Amino acid sequence: MDADDYVAKLNTYIQRHDLKHHYEDAGTEGPDHIKKFAIKAVVNGKAYLEGVGKKKKEAKQKAAKHALQGLLKETESASDSSVGLVHSHDDHVSWLHSYGKKINMQITCHESTKGTTFQCRFLVGKIEYPDATGTTKKEAEEEAAKLAYLKINASVTGDEKPSSTSSQQIEDMRKSISEICGKTHNLKTKDDFVEPNFIGRVLSICQRTNRIPNFIEMERCGPPHDLRFVFKLVIDGQHYPACEGKSIKEAKQKAAQLALSDLCKGLDSEVLLFY
Structure with a gap:
């Protein structure tokens, strides 16, 4: 890939983060012999800074660059701070x-x-x-x-219904879950036993606690006959370590397994008892 091919770079980012985007013409300026074109990239409904160039291709590349820079800056801000839950208006x-x-x-x-x-x-x-x-x-x-x-x-x-389970019971359950996850961290899938469905557990927990999980593909590497997939899990803005697998499912399973122990720390007693 060309180091300056921002259209391709933006496409890769969009695919990894499961977003939608398109380009819009923002008009032209100048006489015909020195006309300049303006194009803007729109990602998930948000328009970014226009790209201007002597050709539409140049303008599109600049528009993609502006959008990519904006998205990366927004992602960095979201990672460095908690998701804002208070807003100053009624919109x-x-x-x-x-x-x-x-x-x-x-x-x-x-x-x-x-x-x-x-x-x-x-x-x-x-x-x-x-x-x-x-x-x-x-x-x-x-x-x-x-x-x-x-x-x-x-x-x-954390404005959840209070529980009658003692704090010691909750702590014991969390410790038990943490130990199980630690022991199974390096296990590989075997044909003679059923692998725990860590993806299902994470999705179920998130559903019960109204959290939002998102598996993000970071990269695909290796030759075609030995392709490796790298995924990470993001839950309500919390980024967990990326994991590699021989298949998409395996990479997601490992990512879910790494996140499970930490995810359980935020559960109330009713959900912990369920698991």
Whole structure:
């Protein structure tokens, strides 16, 4: 790949983070003999700084460069700080989309109508939040986004139902889970036993606690006959170590296994007892 091929670099980033993007013409300037073209890249609905060039190809490369720099800066900021859960206005829809960008998860809105009433609900990745209704489409979207905001805020800040299980019992269960994960860390898949489904456990825990998991492919390396896959797991902005496997499933299993022990530290007693 050309070191300056930012279009290709942006495509790679988009694929790894499961995002959507497109390019838009932003007009031209100057007389025909010295005309300049302007193009902007739009990623998950957000437009980045325009790229300007004497040819459309040059403008597109610059637009891709600006978008990639912006995305990398946003990712770095999200990694260095916790996800912002407090906003200074009532635009919950904008907050929800901003939240999705920070944790690299797609925000999906499902809308329907019942007579003169509008209904809406949001999904963050695969996690579905409650329905809301309104007399207008905008009102329904805002109410649905508000419900998602409140649910996410309660989950991350720990406003969960109190438990009757003693703190010692919880600590013992966490220790046990941690020891099991430590002992199985270097185990390889064998044909004579069923490998624990770490992916399923992580997804189930995240579903129960309204956390948002995202497996990100970091790279593929090695010759075609011995291809290796590298994945890492990101949960609510928390990045866990990348793991290598001979298949996508194996790499994801290892990434999930590494994250499981730390993930269990944030569980309430009811979920710990379930596992």
